[in-house]
Amino acid sequence: MNKSIRLRGHHLICPHxxxxxxYDHVFSDNLMEGIRLLEGGAIVEIIEGGDFICGKCPKLENNECHYAEGSERIIRQxxxxAIRLLGVRVGMNVTWEELAAKIPSIFATWYNEECxxxxxxxxxxxxxxxVKFSRG
Ligand code: SF4
Structure with missing residues (x-):
């Protein structure tokens, strides 16, 4: 059975x-490993809150984002x-390939509103x- 990786909404888009x-090598190495697994066919389980990537983030405290004041609320928004744009739901299982295929059609909105x-x-x-997507 394929490994499953728990990801929150914006991590369905940004890690592409x-x-x-x-932030540091622990965070980056973990993210790199996650992407390697995802590209190798690991299943994405869509969740709310701290996920696989947040798990090695130095800004996560008590399962909340402390990047800056108000970050937890902003990140959840x-x-x-991301979940709405991608047409998925919390609790769904998807593949990284399925998500990657949706990025071109949602990227303009994401770029304009978030990036x-x-x-x-x-x-x-x-x-x-x-660069290619942001040029339209
Ligand atoms: S610039 Fe855009 S795609 Fe990149 S991390 Fe920020 S929100 Fe995500």
């Missing part, structure tokens, strides 16, 4: 543009938007797919 940069005020945009802009 990951190039190895993150991002999660809800502009995200601190990671400079990193995502190094990813050729992000």
């Amino acid at each position: 543009f990951f190039r190895g940069e993150g 991002m999660d809800a938007k 502009g005020h995200c601190d990671w945009i400079a990193v995502c802009k190094k990813h050729e797919m992000f």
Whole structure:
């Protein structure tokens, strides 16, 4: 049976543009490993709150995001938007391939509404797919 990886809403979109940069090497190595498993066919279980990626994040405390003031609320709003845009639901199981196939059609909305005020945009802009999609 394929391994299952629990991911929250915005992590169904943002890691498609990951190039190895993150908060620290523990976080980045874990994310890299997650992507390797996902690309190898691991099943995504869609959840709310802290997930596989958050599990190694230095900003997670008591299962809440402490990146900056108000982050927990903002991140949950991002999660809800990602889930709505992708047409999935919390509790669903999907493949990374299925999610990747949906990114081109939802990316303009995501980019316009979320990427502009995200601190990671400079990193995502190094990813050729992000550049291609953001040019429309
Ligand atoms: S810029 Fe931020 S919100 Fe946009 S895809 Fe990258 S990490 Fe996600």
